[in-house]
Amino acid sequence: MSQASQAKAMQDYFQSLLNDVDTSEVKSDPSETPMAIQPARMAIPEPELPVAEPTVVTQERTLQLNQLLSTVSNVVEAPEEPTVIVVPAEVESVQPESVWxxxxxxxxxxALFFTVSGITFAVPLTDLGGIHQxxxxxxxxxxxxxxxxxxTHRDTQLNVVDSTRWFMPEQQxxxxxQYLVMLGESxxxxxxxxxxxTETLRYEQIKWRDKPGKRPWLAGMVKEKRCxxxxxxxxLTLLQQGVNIDGQ
Known part of the structure; x- marks a missing residue:
């Protein structure tokens, strides 16, 4: 692949990734805000419960409540009558969603930098499981x-991913x-x-993502290197599910 073709491929692919990262889901640089930047967590919504209107306790209401309590007491004492707990229909339990x-x-x-079909990628060394010829x-x-x-490597079967087809399904x-970049301990x-x-990156050199968007595998973009x-x-989650960048 010529240098001009590589440069165009990198520019087109980088732009497609940026289109998926809008400004609402990217953290600002530390130089742009006095607060320390930390990876954000998606908030889990709290269910909104209906607010009951205050009740005025009158003598007649007190008498009705006493009669109701007496009825409930009789039901509890009779073993052949099971107690049924009714949950109001308007109060629904909210199951917590998985948070990216x-x-x-x-x-x-x-971080280690490598190329796939002219496109540069980086992986933190802490998440690098090794490199094999x-x-x-x-x-x-x-x-x-x-x-x-x-x-096969030292009696171990390694799963090999065609990175071009995974990251860029429209290309071949x-x-x-030449090499196999291992992911974590998998x-x-x-x-x-x-x-x-390899190169040492500073936190502010990365355009970090706050939300998974369509690319949960993308932690951010290295600004100067455009990768x-x-x-x-x-x-790894996507690979284990048997899907590529487009969920196929």
Whole structure:
């Protein structure tokens, strides 16, 4: 791939990622606000309960309540009559939703940079499980197109992902992959063409995301290098579910 083609591919892909990150879901730089930046958590809504109108207790009302209590007491004492608890229809329990949470690195953290079909990606070294020279990959029947197959390494079967097909389903890889970048402590690895190297990033160099949007695997964008910083745990979740960037 020529340098001009690589540059255009990087620009187009970077722009598509930015289109998915609106300003409402991206944290500001520390230099733009006096408050410390921390990864945000999605608030869980509290159910709104109906507010009852105050009741004026009169002598007649007191008599009615005493009669009602007497009736309830008789029901409790009779074992053959089960007590039924009725929940008002307008009061519904709210189940907590799963909350997307961004990664929380230190103010400075090292990251590995690598390329896939001319696009640069970065992964924090704390989430890097290792790097292997790509060897023979055995395809498996009935798997998605982005699943290249399995590679044996020290008697361990590693799941190999065709990164071009996963990140850019509309494209096809035209060059041989050279390396397998392992994700965390899992047996999943993503293929890449070149390794750029490691570099220490500062927190303010990242355009962090506050919400998952359509790209939960995207932790943020490295501003100066114009590349995607991977959210490895979310990426693994999608791989284990058998879906790619488009949910396929």
């Amino acid at each position: 949470q961004n990664i929380s690195p230190e103010k400075e953290f090292p 790509l060897q023979k990959v055995t395809p498996l029947f009935g798997k998605p197109e982005w699943f290249s197959g399995v590679m 890889n035209s060059e041989d992959y 047996q999943w690895g993503i293929e890449c063409h070149t390794l750029i190297g 995607a910083l991977l959210h490895v745990q979310e990426l």
